[in-house]
Amino acid sequence: MPHAALRIEAMGWANRLPTDAELARMRELAVQGMRDGAFGFSTGLTYVPNIYSDTHELTEIAGAVAPYGGIYVTHSRYALGDGLLDPFREAVVVGRESGAPVQISHYHNPVPGMGERMVALVDESRSAGVDVTFDQYPYPAASTILLSLIPPWVHEGGPEMLLQRIADKDVRDQIADGVYPQWGGSLADYMFAHVGSEKNKEWEGRSLQDMADAQGKRMVDTICDLLIEERLEVAFVARTGNPDNVRTIMKHPAQMVGSDGLMTGEMPNPRTYGTFPYLLGQAVEQGTLRLEDAVHKMTGAPARRLGLRDRGVLRDGAKADVVVFDPERVRAQATFEDPKQLATGIEYVFVNGTLVWEQGRHTGAFPGRALRKS
Secondary structure: OHHHHHHHHHHHOOOOOOOHHHHHHHHHHHHHHHOOOOOEEEEEEOOOHHOOHHHHHHHHHHHHHHOOEEEEEEEOOOOOOOOOOHHHHHHHHEEEEEEEEEEEOOOOOOOHHHHHHHHHHHHHHHHOOEEEEEOOOOOOOOOOHHHOOOHHHOOOOOOOHHHHHHHHHHHHHHHHOOOOOOOOOOHHEEEEEOOOOOOOOOOOOHHHHHHHHOOOOOOOHHHHHHHOOOOOOOEEOHHHHHHHHHHHOOOOOOEEEEOOOOOOOOOOHHHHHHHHHHHHHHHHHHOOOHHHHHOOOHHHHHHHOOOOOOOOOOOOOOOOEEEEEEEOOOOOOOOOOOOOOEEOOOOEEOOOOOEEEEEEOOOOOOOOOOOOOO
């Protein structure tokens, strides 16, 4: 169950902590979700309204799903404390105090040397009895929606209130220094991945700084005007990651593979098309991973984390989700300059025993289905 859905149902878009009754309602909804087949409770703590929560709120909801075998999956609160390890320490605290296993989403930090410190934190937590794992994609870049650069207080009341506030010059003056690159680097490294209207499509692949310079506006005015014109439908790629940290984190035995892919726009993060073949191809070729470890990180390990006993393995009685690839030719072709490129070397894909990909073409079959926790 997404945290935002629980919170909005219980207390709307309020910028405050919940009352006891509201927190009880969130716990009740979380339990209902587990009974309906959810795998656990997930948070996106750099986004509203999730960011309005505190650690206690998260622990209480995670504690509600833990008795049902639920896991706590978190996009961490990146600005918390030191902005380095503290965001991930919060996840560990939630796991320790709630009893829920912890899965940290897209585990990374662009600061040099943080890779070693981050895997050390995982090792220390696991040694202390907290069940912590994480997922990661191999491209050194973040990607998300442009409205995430607007400070949380401006979002109170929901999207329509956000649009009203950012049209106000006085609000923009208050925001001005609050529009900041929370994924590191400068806004010259933040490239438009998707813009909703045809009118502004020309900006896809160019940076926020390019647009501000071309318009001769303050950055806050450029961002707010675009969000209003596009009704918030704008996304970007932040090319600010650290390849050394990516490789260090990728090698850890608790690492799993997740693309965090966004399918919108003409210039998405190449992770959308390239994550899994990159590990099978480039990461193995470079010696970062063994092929069998790369396969396990994207099949058996995540299936086991979700409690899926009949997926992620090749054996009699298991669901036949099978990828047939040539280990000599499998490669990700997606790049930052040309991200919407399919992999090479993947010959056949079966989903639930049905052939869906055959030597470069989709068969037209759609045998996939939503999964529930058993």
